[in-house]
Amino acid sequence: MTVSSKEGETSRGGPSQSTKISDKKDNDAIYRVYSALSFFFMLIVVGFPLWWKTTEVHRESLPYTEISSLNDLKLSxxxxxxxxxxxxxxxxxxxxxxxxxxxxxxxxxxxxxxxxxxxxxxxxxxxxxxxxxxxxxxxxxxxxxxxxxxxxxxxxxxxxxxxxxxxxxxxxxxxxxxxxxxxxxxxxxxxxxxxTMKSLSSQTGERDYTSRYRLPPAEGYNLLVTAVNPDPESLNTSHWDLPQAISDYITPFLDKLSTVANFSLRSQWIYLTPLEIRPCRAPEGGFVLDAESLPQLITPLEKKLASHVSNNPCIQLLVYVPLCSESPLRLQPSDPSVSKYSGLPGYTMGFHSPRWGGLVLQNPTADACTGPQPVLVNPDWPSLAAIWLQQLRSLIGIPEHAPIxxxxxxPEPQAAVRLWEVDALMRIRALEQLLSARLTLQSLSALLEEISNIVIGKDVAEAVEAGVEGLHTSVEHLASGNLARGLSSARNAFLQAEAAFTDPSLLSLLYFPDDQKYAVYIPLFLPVMIPVVMSLRKMKTWISVLRTEKLKVE
The missing domain is CATH 3.40.50 (Rossmann fold)
Incomplete structure (x- = not known):
């Protein structure tokens, strides 16, 4: 009875030691669960979106739909x-x-x-x-x-x-x-x-003769006139006024083409650059270089021209003074029927290379070569300029007209260009710049859609929008008969498209794709994620225990 009474007193007293320990364990478990939930919330709900947003590539919106519909523009x-x-x-x-x-x-x-x-x-x-x-x-x-x-x-x-x-x-x-x-x-x-439209639209079409020689569309062109004296000790050319000759004969021609493109003129002298090939003797007397050896004539001169003065294409116009031991020197083109500015059938005094430039020979006279040294070489500027202007016409895109x-x-005016020839060249340039701008914008659009981690800055987006707007404006002006404004808008569209395509910011993350980004960040996040994931497992166990106890109570 005594024992029973003591047991009853014990049961009616305060909580036992085992109950206190159980309650303490429950509180620790709850704290661990709350702690795991807080870590999960901070890492997954707050940290991961914040990391994703801060590491997101900045991409301005582009008019992809308008760019894809540029093929539907009817140019006339x-x-x-x-x-x-x-x-x-x-x-x-x-x-x-x-x-x-x-x-x-x-x-x-x-x-x-x-x-x-x-x-x-x-x-x-x-x-x-x-x-x-x-x-x-x-x-x-x-x-x-x-x-x-x-x-x-x-x-x-x-x-x-x-x-x-x-x-x-x-x-x-x-x-x-x-x-x-x-x-x-x-x-x-x-x-x-x-x-031109077919070749630029398909990129596989065959270009005509004029297109193969014509310089590519650009913001402007540099014209570099070079006089080459292989031996200044024996050939006296110190009295040549090359800048004045350019001003008298070439500048008026380029002024007529100011509506088509911007040209910058420069001149220079090159000395001690003899021919690396030996000309052959001609049956009519003198010496001759055939068409196959002409590339070998350009190669040694090209090394010393110093033509890379800007990003614009450079037109080379050269006058070469042969030595007396090689005079009179003439060129024999591949077509034996050609005889320009030489006076002899089948020979010419100059040639031009597609999209590069041209060269003219200025031989010293026979009397000068037999006289005292050094030989005085007097330039025939009208003849030289006549060849240069014909070469420029071909390089710029003014064709030789087939007879009708x-x-x-x-006859050509003194400036060597007619106004209707300038109009025809304006149409060709407007067409080239429009098609080039359209192709550039579509290529850029396809590239940016395919590679999602390329940065698209505000400058690129504005240039693309200006290029698309310029295309539509140019087509409208050309369709209404306003050729000058149509060419101006086409040039602006071309320049804006090129500026967007070549913007340096496009390359900032081009070689840092998503798989490399994950390879960099996973070693940082994985050690933090493992404890959080393991705690979630414990939290799952704790929740299952609570459910079991709740079912027992019920």
Whole structure:
């Protein structure tokens, strides 16, 4: 009984020692659970998103949809052609036939309008010069005037005469078909434009002859004129005024092309650079270099030209003074029918290389070579400049015009370029820059969509948007007949697209892909994550124990 009473007293007293220990263990378990939850919350809910956001690559939004839809832009050139005749019915019939002939044009939209010819002015003309001065009505770049001249045979034997400006003169018996050929092949150069469009659009199309020689589109071009004297002790060229010759002959030509591109002129002298190949003796006398040896002539000169003065393409124009032991030196082109500026059939005094430049020979005279030393070499600047200008025409993209029966072109002006040739070059340049800008933007868009960790900064995004806007603006201007603004917008689109594609910020994380990022950060996060994951396992066990006890109580 006594024992029973003591046991009862014990059961009615305070909590036993085992109960206190159990409660303490429960409290420690709860603290551990809360601690694990707090670590999980800070690491997974707060830390991981914060790390992900701070290590995220900054990418401005780009107009991907607009860039992908650039292929749907229909490029066309609107041309205003004014037909002026004495008889209105003949003029309307002439226009009707021309419209039929140009109906199948792939790239041109020509608007023919008729105006009455000035009879008094036509009757007062006495020469071709008066003919040109009479047509000095203000025509915008790209516009054409077709003027009927009764008795055109007084000035030329052909039915159609193309002037130096933007006018075409035709006789009363000129046919619309021949006029279509003149417009199509000479002034509008539609085949060159279509071929350029196909080659640039597919990147696999065959370029025509003019495109292979023409310099690529760029912001500007550097023109470097170099005089080469292989032996200054025996060849006296100290009296040459090379800068003045450039100013007299080349600067007026480039001024006419200021609307097409920006040109910077430089000149230099190179000494002690003889030919590394020995010319052969020609049957007619003197020495000759054949076409196969011309690349060997350029190679030693190219090393000393120092032409890399900017990022713009450089046009090389060289004049080489052969030694008396190699004079007179001539060049034999691959086509034996060529005989330019030499006076001898099958020979030439200069040649040009596609997208590089040209070279001209200035031989010392025989009397100078037999006289006292040093030999005085007098430059024939008009002849040298004539060859240089022909080379520049080919390099810039002004083709040699194929002959058309009963049609002719007035001789080149002193600046060696006609206004309608400048207009044709403006169309070609606008087309090249538009297609190049479109291709660049689409390539950049595909690259940025494929590689997600390339930084897209604000400058890149603004350049891309400006390029897309410039493309649309240029197409609108060209379709409305505003050639000057269309070319300006196309140039801006081209420059903006190139600036975006070559921006240095695009390369900042290009060679740090996601797998490398994970390889760097996993060793940092894994030691921290293991205890957290293990604690989650203990927390799971504790929760399961609580559920079991709850079920027992119930």
């Amino acid at each position: 050139f609107h041309v205003n052609a004014i037909v002026s005749t004495l008889d209105k019915s003949r003029g309307e019939d002439f226009i009707r036939e021309l419209k039929k002939l140009f109906r199948t044009s792939e790239i041109y939209n020509i608007n023919f309008t008729w105006v009455d010819a000035d009879r008094a002015l036509l009757g007062s003309m006495k020469s071709i010069t008066d003919l040109e001065l009479s047509s000095m009505s203000r025509l915008r770049p790209g516009e054409i005037k077709l003027l009927e001249i009764p008795g055109l045979s007084r000035f030329c034997p052909d039915q159609i005469l193309v002037g130096q400006r933007r006018s075409i003169y035709f006789s009363t018996d000129a046919s619309p078909l021949r006029m279509h050929d003149v417009l199509h092949k000479w002034l509008l150069q539609e085949e060159t434009l279509v071929q 029966a009963r049609a002719s072109i007035m």
